[in-house]
Amino acid sequence: MTERPADIVDCDIHPAVRSMADLDPWLERRWIEHFRQYGALRNQHYVAGGGYHKSQPNASRRDAYPPEGGPQGSSLPFLRSQHLDQNGITVGILNPLISSQGVRNLQHSAALCRAINHWQAERWVDSEPRLRASIVVPYEDPEASAVEIGRWAGDRRFAQVLLLSRTSFPTGNKRYWPIFAAAAEANLPVGIHAFGNSGWPVSSAGWPSFYLEEMVGHAQTSQSGLVSLVVEGVFERWPALKLVLIESGFTWAPALMARLDRDWAILKSEVPHLRLKPSEYIRRNVWWTSQPLDEPDNKRWLGDIFSWLGWDRLMFSSDYPHWDFDDPARAIMFPAGDDDRARFFAANARFVYGFA
Amino acid sequence: MGKHVVAPVTDFPQGARRRIEVDGRGIVVFNVKGEYFALLDKCPHNGGSLAQGVITGLLQSDEPGKYSYSRQGEVIRCPWHGWEFDIRTGKSFCSGIRARARPFPVHVEGGGAIVEGPYRAETFPVRVEDSYVVVDA
Numbered sequence: 001m002t003e004r005p006a007d008i009v010d011c012d013i014h015p016a017v018r019s020m021a022d023l024d025p026w027l028e029r030r031w032i033e034h035f036r037q038y039g040a041l042r043n044q045h046y047v048a049g050g051g052y053h054k055s056q057p058n059a060s061r062r063d064a065y066p067p068e069g070g071p072q073g074s075s076l077p078f079l080r081s082q083h084l085d086q087n088g089i090t091v092g093i094l095n096p097l098i099s100s101q102g103v104r105n106l107q108h109s110a111a112l113c114r115a116i117n118h119w120q121a122e123r124w125v126d127s128e129p130r131l132r133a134s135i136v137v138p139y140e141d142p143e144a145s146a147v148e149i150g151r152w153a154g155d156r157r158f159a160q161v162l163l164l165s166r167t168s169f170p171t172g173n174k175r176y177w178p179i180f181a182a183a184a185e186a187n188l189p190v191g192i193h194a195f196g197n198s199g200w201p202v203s204s205a206g207w208p209s210f211y212l213e214e215m216v217g218h219a220q221t222s223q224s225g226l227v228s229l230v231v232e233g234v235f236e237r238w239p240a241l242k243l244v245l246i247e248s249g250f251t252w253a254p255a256l257m258a259r260l261d262r263d264w265a266i267l268k269s270e271v272p273h274l275r276l277k278p279s280e281y282i283r284r285n286v287w288w289t290s291q292p293l294d295e296p297d298n299k300r301w302l303g304d305i306f307s308w309l310g311w312d313r314l315m316f317s318s319d320y321p322h323w324d325f326d327d328p329a330r331a332i333m334f335p336a337g338d339d340d341r342a343r344f345f346a347a348n349a350r351f352v353y354g355f356a
Numbered sequence: 357m358g359k360h361v362v363a364p365v366t367d368f369p370q371g372a373r374r375r376i377e378v379d380g381r382g383i384v385v386f387n388v389k390g391e392y393f394a395l396l397d398k399c400p401h402n403g404g405s406l407a408q409g410v411i412t413g414l415l416q417s418d419e420p421g422k423y424s425y426s427r428q429g430e431v432i433r434c435p436w437h438g439w440e441f442d443i444r445t446g447k448s449f450c451s452g453i454r455a456r457a458r459p460f461p462v463h464v465e466g467g468g469a470i471v472e473g474p475y476r477a478e479t480f481p482v483r484v485e486d487s488y489v490v491v492d493a
Contacts, residue, residue: 055438062435063408325436330402 004329005341009349010092011289012193012246012317013083013131015124016058016073017098022123026115031108040112042197043104043140043168051202052211056323064321072321076127083320084130087328090346091355093132093159094120095193095246101139101164102197109138113148117158125157132353134162134191142175146182153186159353160189164196165218165248171225172232180238189242189352192225194218215324222248223256226286230260233273235281242352243286247319250288254308257282283310287352289317290344291326303334311340315349362482362489368392371429375407378493382407385482385491386443388430393443394491395432396478400448404436406477412440414449432477441477448473 017023020040024032044051056062058071064082066075073079084092096119100112113136120133135152137145145161152158161183169175171192183190195218201207203217204224222245235241260278264271274281288309296302306314319325332341349355362374362385373386375397382397384407397407413428431449433440440449481492 056435061404062410063405323436323438325402327402 004088005345006088007090007342007346008088008316008328009346009353009355010083010087010089010318010320010328011191011244011315011349012291012319013079013092013094014060014073014319014322015079015094015096015120016060016071016321017119018070018074020098023098023112023115023119026118027111031111031115034108040099040103040108041105042099042102043199044102044197045201045207051197051207052214054323055211059323060321061323061325076124079320080128083318084128087318087320089130089318089328091132091349092130093134093191093349093353094124095134095162095191096120096136097164097193097195098136100136101162102166103138106138106141106144110141110144110148113138114151117148117152121152121155121157132159132355133157134160135188136162137179139163139176139179140168142178146178149179149182149186149188153182153188158188159355160191160244161186163190163192165192165194165221165225165245166196166198166200166202167225168198168200170228170232172228172230172234174232177234177237180234180241184238184241187240187354189244191244191246192222192248193246194222194248218247219249219252223252226256226282227260230278230281231271231274233271235285236273236275239284241285244289244315244352245286246289246317247291248288249292249294250290250309250314251294251302251305253282253288253313254305283313287313287315287348289315290331291317291319292324293326293331299334303336306336306340306344311343312348314344315352316345358493359485360491360493362392362491365484365487365489368489371411373407373411374489376491378491381493383480383491383493385489386411386432387489388443391444392482392484392489394480394482394493395441395443395446396480398478399434399436399439399441400475400477401434401439402436404434406432406434406441408435409433410435411443414440439473439475441475446477446479448475448477 060072064072066078096116103109116136125131125133135158137148139145257279264278360378368387370387375384383394384397385394397405410433412431412433415425417423430443431440432443
């Protein structure tokens with residue numbers, strides 16, 4: 001274990017509802033009754049819940065059940081004591097993964113997203129100054145998403161716009177541009193967290209048999225989303241847009257940039273709208289959160305990739321209370337300079353999210 | 357090192373576990389089929405509380421399509437990342453490596469016959485004294 005830094009911004013904390021009724025105060029009667037009668041059908045095949053059974057209940061640490069009851073992550077006092085206090089978190093960004101963004105009924109999806117945003121702001125951030133919310137948007141309805149972003153623009157309780165990585169079309173597709181336009185207009189980063197319900201199988205070759213494959217597959221999904229965002233020209237169109245890729249790995253990024261640059265160099269006439277090398281957009285516009293960190297046999301290899309990708313691109317995340325949580329005291333288990341550690345644990349996130 | 361009473365034997369049935377604090381360190385004691393074992397309550401991988409893990413068995417496979425499940429109740433799975441440890445020895449299992457070891461018959465094996473993983477939970481001696489379970493830590 002290494003000494004814990006004084007300033008830690010945790011870029012990925014998952015608050016949970018005790019039940020969907022927690023959102024009722026911000027839902028019209030119509031949607032409360034709709035949910036009770038019809039549920040919230042997700043844009044996926046055959047199953048009502050997650051497509052893959054998780055390895056721990058609610059995909060969360062078994063030691064993270066609040067003493068007063070309810071699922072892990074559903075109690076602010078317990079999140080405060082077990083995580084913020086115990087792990088020395090100075091700022092924590094909430095990324096709710098509550099069934100909403102992938103709901104097939106887009107009006108219902110939009111209503112749930114709005115309720116979740118109120119719930120975050122009023123039940124969590126207003127009571128705990130260390131927390132910031134994410135604007136959850138019904139991203140398969142980009143116009144409604146832009147409205148939701150505009151609704152909270154300028155509200156410092158919100159740190160970013162939150163998308164999930166499994167979109168129904170490649171993430172840079174023009175249909176999603178209203179989201180990026182609204183985020184750029186509001187000067188908010190766009191965070192793309194692993195998971196989501198796209199209507200497609202979770203791999204390009206169909207449904208894998210095992211949860212392990214879903215876990216590892218987040219890196220592939222994130223890569224295809226990033227390639228689409230670059231090649232469709234999103235960063236050419238919105239040069240100041242900040243993109244944060246959350247919980248999808250990053251050790252793949254240097255190799256992807258090298259391959260993109262090489263193919264761009266010989267196929268430039270296909271994409272004349274890209275005036276910079278793909279890696280130049282990525283190094284200008286994209287950041288990654290750290291969890292789940294790869295654990296190579298030789299820990300220094302991970303340090304090599306930090307250096308290759310750049311210590312200015314990586315931001316600590318814990319994923320609390322999920323089962324594959326990373327402890328900040330054990331995140332950097334290889335030799336690293338104090339300046340690099342300070343950037344990784346806080347300064348990069350403070351820059352990206354504009355925290356004082 | 358001192359002697360610490362965990363619980364009366366009568367209050368510590370098979371399959372149960374008890375957590376005690378000794379000099380600020382958590383120690384978790386297990387009753388595995390009438391035998392007592394103690395581990396430091398801190399997963400050697402990333403520090404999760406083994407006291408809150410799931411007690412399970414050892415699932416092995418000699419080759420694809422064949423598997424054996426043995427030693428039920430003798431393995432603790434960390435509540436965080438799911439690393440598994442032999443409660444008797446604290447040794448971790450690493451199934452990815454085991455696939456290259458010699459085949460195992462379907463019966464109970466000593467911990468040493470299994471290819472070990474990279475981690476080992478710290479163990480403490482436990483004994484029964486005057487009908488009390490006692491740990492030396």
